[in-house]
Amino acid sequence: MTSCSRKNDSFISRNFHAVTAEYNTLFNGYNALEQGRNSLNATYFDNYWAILPVERMQIREEVILPGQSKNSDFTKAEEKAVKAVQKHGMNIQGKEHNPQIDEAYLLLGQARYFDQRFVPALNAFNKILSSYGDSDKINTAKVWREKTNMRLENNEIAIENLKRLLEQEDLQDQQLADATSTLAQAYINLEQLDSAIVHIKTASKATKKNEEKGRFNFIKGQLYNALEDKDSANIAFDEVIDLNRKIPRQYLIAAEVEKSKNFDYENGNKIEFLEHLTKLEENRENRPFLDKIYHQIAEFHLENKFDSLAIAYYNKSLRTNSKDKILVAKNYETLGNYYFDNTEYKLAGAYYDSTLINMVENSKPYRVIKKKNENLEDVIFYEGVAEANDSILKLVAMPIAEREQYFKDYTDKLKAIAEEEQERLETQKRIKDFQQNTTNKKSGFGPPRGASPAGNASSFYFYNQETVAYGKNQFEQLWGERSNEDNWRWSSNGRSGFASQDAIASAIENNSENEKFSPDYYLKQLPSTDKDIDSLMKERNYAYYQLGLIYKEKFKEYELSKTKFTTLLKSAPEERLILPSKYNLYKIYEILGQTNEAEITKQDIISNYPDSRYAFILQNPNQAVADNEGSPENLYEQTYKKLEEQQYQSVIEDSDQYINYFDGDPIVPKFELLKATANGRLNGYTAYMDALNQIALDYANTEEGIKAQNLINSLQSLSKQIFVPNDVSKNFKVVYQFDKKQEVELKEFKETLDKVIEKISYYDLSTSVDVYSKDKTFLVVHGIKSIDGAKGFANIVEEKDKKKIDRPFFGISQENYQIIQIHKNLDTYIANQ
Incomplete structure (x- = not known):
C-alpha cells in the first residue's frame, strides 16, 4: 500500500499513478470531451453569409452560474480531470512527479472552455504555465490560453502572446495550425483582414486535418472577397473544391456558391457557367443543398434578364424549406424588389411580409424593409379600393342583357368546378370501397394468373379469357360503363357507374350554397340606387387621387402617377379633387420634361381657377417661394399656436376654412385632428371621441387616422364621470x-x-x-x-x-x-x- 502512495517518490509509485491516470481517468475524460464537441458540432449552424469563425462553437448569450453546465459531457470531462489531479497527483515538496497531471489540467481547461466558462478555463491553462514549465504540453496550453483570452474579447493580448510564441518556438504541424488559426481569428475580430489572411494561409498548410484544411481555405477565400480580390478568392475556393470528398460536403457547396458569386458576367463564358450550375443541381449528392444551388441559378438568370426563369428558381429555393433564414429572407426580398420595380406593389408587399418574418428584428436591414413595406400598405389599400369599385361600376354600366350573360357564364364555370369536385370525391370513394372489398376477400378468389384451370397453356393476359373477363368486371366496378374515346375518365364523356350528371346536379341543388350557382344571386348584390353608385365613384376617385400622390411623392413613379391623375380627371371626380390633381399633373409634366402638356395644364389652372392659391403660385413662382405665409404648413403652424393659446373657437373656425380651402391636400387630416382637439377642449369627452372616430374612419390609412384610432383606444378609461373623494x-x-x-x-x-x-x-x-x-x-x-x-x-x-x-x-x-x-x-x- 505504501509503495503506491502519492507522497512516495518511487519508480513504482510514479508509474502506477501515471498509467492509472492516463489509461483510466484521463482516457474517459477525453472521450467525454470528444462526445461533447461532437454534440456541439451537430447543433452548430454556420452562417456562410458572413466570414466563418475559425472554430465551430456557438456562443450562448445566457449567463451560466458557478457550478452549472449546459452539457453533461463537458461536466463529466471536468470531473475526470479533477479526479486525476486529486487521486493521482504527486505534488511532493512543491514539485509534481506525475507526468500526466499537466494533461489533466489541459483537459480541465478545455472542458471549461467548451462549456463557455472562460475565466475558470483561463485559470486551468495558467496553472500549467506557472507550475509545469517543463511539460511537453506547454505550447498547447499557451495556444488554448490565447483562445480563451480571445473569447473574453482580449484580442490584443492574444495577438501579442501568440506572436511572441511563434517567434520564440519552432512550432510544427497541428500546434502551428492551432496557433496561427487562433491568431487569424483575433485579427478578424479586430477587422484587420490583411493580417488575418497571412496566418490563415499558414494554418491551412500546417494542419493535417482535412476538415480544418477545407474550413481554413474557405475562410481565406471569404477574406479575399472582403478585400475585393476576386481572383485570389477563387483560387482559395478551388483549393476547397479540390479536396472533394475529404471534407464535409457543405464546405464544397459553399465554395461553389461563393465562386459563382464572383463570376464575371461581362467577360465570362455564360454557357459554360450555366452548365456547371446545372451539373451541381442534377448531382444527387447535392440534394441537401439545393436551396443554395437554386438561389445561385436564380441569381444568374436575374443578372441575365431572364426574369421568368429567375422567379421560378427563387421559388424552387423557397420550396426546399431551407433552414438558412438569411437565404430565405434574401429570396423573398429579391422577389419583393422585382415586383416592386415592376409596380406590382400588392404582390411586392406580400413578399416583404415574408421577408420580415425571416429577418432579425430591429436589425438595420429589417428596419429598411419594414419602412418600405409600411409605405406599400397605403398603395395596397387604395389599389384594392380602386380595383374593386372599378369592377363594380363596370358591371353596373353594362346593358342588362350583357350583365345577365356575364353572370350566367360565371355561374356556369362555378357549376363545372363543382361537378369536377363531385366527380373527384365520388372517384375517391369508389376506389376506397373497391380496395376495402378486395382486402376483405380472403377466400382465394382473385385475378387468374398464368394458365387457366382448363389447361390453356398461354400465359399472355389477353389470350386468357378468364383473366380478360375478370379485368373487364374489375374495370366496370371501378369506372362504370365508358366508351372507347379520348378523355374517357371525365364524367361528361359517358355514363359513370358512380356519379351520373343527374346525381351531380342533384348534389349541387342540395348544396347549402346553391344560391351561388344562380346569376340572380349576384345581380341582386349590385348597387342600384344613384346614392350607392355615387358613393362607389367617390371612393374610387379618392383612391385614384391618393395613389397619384403616393406614386409621385413616395415612390417617384411619375408615369404611374400621371396615369392615376389622368384617369381620375376622366372619371367625373368631385370638384375638390380636380384642381389639386391638375396641379400635380403640371408638376409631373415638368419633371418628365413634357413642356407642352405642362403649359396646357398651367393655362387651364390660371384660366379656370384664377383665385386659387395654385394659380397664384403658377403666376408668381418667385414670390410664392419667398413669401410662404399662405402655404398649408405655415397656416397649420399658426392655427396650432392658437390651440396652445386656448383660442379653441378660433381654431375650429380656422380649421373649417382651411379644410375646405385645401380640400384634397395631405394637410387636411392634420387640420381635422387640430379641430377635434379644440372641439374636445370646448365641448368635452363625447365631442372629442366623436370627432376622433370620424377621423379614424375618413382617413384610416393616414398617419393622423392611425393616431386618432390610438387616441380612441387609450382614452376609453376616461369615459367614467364619477368624482373621487377629496381624501385621496x-x-x-x-x-x-x-x-x-x-x-x-x-x-x-x-x-x-x-x-x-x-x-x-x-x-x-x-x-x-x-x-x-x-x-x-x-x-x-x-x-x-x-x-x-x-x-x-x-x-x-x-x-x-x-x-x-x-x-x-x-x-x-x-x-x-x-x-x-x-x-x-x-x-x-x-x-x-
Whole structure:
C-alpha cells in the first residue's frame, strides 16, 4: 500500500499513478470531451453569409452560474480531470512527479472552455504555465490560453502572446495550425483582414486535418472577397473544391456558391457557367443543398434578364424549406424588389411580409424593409379600393342583357368546378370501397394468373379469357360503363357507374350554397340606387387621387402617377379633387420634361381657377417661394399656436376654412385632428371621441387616422364621470368663474390676485387662466394642499386684501378638476358639494 502512495517518490509509485491516470481517468475524460464537441458540432449552424469563425462553437448569450453546465459531457470531462489531479497527483515538496497531471489540467481547461466558462478555463491553462514549465504540453496550453483570452474579447493580448510564441518556438504541424488559426481569428475580430489572411494561409498548410484544411481555405477565400480580390478568392475556393470528398460536403457547396458569386458576367463564358450550375443541381449528392444551388441559378438568370426563369428558381429555393433564414429572407426580398420595380406593389408587399418574418428584428436591414413595406400598405389599400369599385361600376354600366350573360357564364364555370369536385370525391370513394372489398376477400378468389384451370397453356393476359373477363368486371366496378374515346375518365364523356350528371346536379341543388350557382344571386348584390353608385365613384376617385400622390411623392413613379391623375380627371371626380390633381399633373409634366402638356395644364389652372392659391403660385413662382405665409404648413403652424393659446373657437373656425380651402391636400387630416382637439377642449369627452372616430374612419390609412384610432383606444378609461373623494388627493385648486365677455375684468382680477398670493409665504401658489367652455373661463389658483384650505381660501389671505378678491369661488381637487374639464359637468360637481 505504501509503495503506491502519492507522497512516495518511487519508480513504482510514479508509474502506477501515471498509467492509472492516463489509461483510466484521463482516457474517459477525453472521450467525454470528444462526445461533447461532437454534440456541439451537430447543433452548430454556420452562417456562410458572413466570414466563418475559425472554430465551430456557438456562443450562448445566457449567463451560466458557478457550478452549472449546459452539457453533461463537458461536466463529466471536468470531473475526470479533477479526479486525476486529486487521486493521482504527486505534488511532493512543491514539485509534481506525475507526468500526466499537466494533461489533466489541459483537459480541465478545455472542458471549461467548451462549456463557455472562460475565466475558470483561463485559470486551468495558467496553472500549467506557472507550475509545469517543463511539460511537453506547454505550447498547447499557451495556444488554448490565447483562445480563451480571445473569447473574453482580449484580442490584443492574444495577438501579442501568440506572436511572441511563434517567434520564440519552432512550432510544427497541428500546434502551428492551432496557433496561427487562433491568431487569424483575433485579427478578424479586430477587422484587420490583411493580417488575418497571412496566418490563415499558414494554418491551412500546417494542419493535417482535412476538415480544418477545407474550413481554413474557405475562410481565406471569404477574406479575399472582403478585400475585393476576386481572383485570389477563387483560387482559395478551388483549393476547397479540390479536396472533394475529404471534407464535409457543405464546405464544397459553399465554395461553389461563393465562386459563382464572383463570376464575371461581362467577360465570362455564360454557357459554360450555366452548365456547371446545372451539373451541381442534377448531382444527387447535392440534394441537401439545393436551396443554395437554386438561389445561385436564380441569381444568374436575374443578372441575365431572364426574369421568368429567375422567379421560378427563387421559388424552387423557397420550396426546399431551407433552414438558412438569411437565404430565405434574401429570396423573398429579391422577389419583393422585382415586383416592386415592376409596380406590382400588392404582390411586392406580400413578399416583404415574408421577408420580415425571416429577418432579425430591429436589425438595420429589417428596419429598411419594414419602412418600405409600411409605405406599400397605403398603395395596397387604395389599389384594392380602386380595383374593386372599378369592377363594380363596370358591371353596373353594362346593358342588362350583357350583365345577365356575364353572370350566367360565371355561374356556369362555378357549376363545372363543382361537378369536377363531385366527380373527384365520388372517384375517391369508389376506389376506397373497391380496395376495402378486395382486402376483405380472403377466400382465394382473385385475378387468374398464368394458365387457366382448363389447361390453356398461354400465359399472355389477353389470350386468357378468364383473366380478360375478370379485368373487364374489375374495370366496370371501378369506372362504370365508358366508351372507347379520348378523355374517357371525365364524367361528361359517358355514363359513370358512380356519379351520373343527374346525381351531380342533384348534389349541387342540395348544396347549402346553391344560391351561388344562380346569376340572380349576384345581380341582386349590385348597387342600384344613384346614392350607392355615387358613393362607389367617390371612393374610387379618392383612391385614384391618393395613389397619384403616393406614386409621385413616395415612390417617384411619375408615369404611374400621371396615369392615376389622368384617369381620375376622366372619371367625373368631385370638384375638390380636380384642381389639386391638375396641379400635380403640371408638376409631373415638368419633371418628365413634357413642356407642352405642362403649359396646357398651367393655362387651364390660371384660366379656370384664377383665385386659387395654385394659380397664384403658377403666376408668381418667385414670390410664392419667398413669401410662404399662405402655404398649408405655415397656416397649420399658426392655427396650432392658437390651440396652445386656448383660442379653441378660433381654431375650429380656422380649421373649417382651411379644410375646405385645401380640400384634397395631405394637410387636411392634420387640420381635422387640430379641430377635434379644440372641439374636445370646448365641448368635452363625447365631442372629442366623436370627432376622433370620424377621423379614424375618413382617413384610416393616414398617419393622423392611425393616431386618432390610438387616441380612441387609450382614452376609453376616461369615459367614467364619477368624482373621487377629496381624501385621496394631495393637490387642490381654487376656481373663479368668468363669462367670455368679461375678458377685461378677468385680466384685472388676475393681476390683483397675483399680488395677493405673493404675500402668502407658507404656500407655493400660482394662477392660470383655463378655458372651460365657449362661454365660460376659469381663473385657477394652484398649490393648496387640502380641501379645507381650498374652501377657506379667503381666510388665508390678509384681512386688508379680502375685499380686493371678494368674488365667489369653489374649491376642488386636482383629480375632480380634470373630470369637469374632460366631461364639462361643472353643474353636477357644484350640486354635490
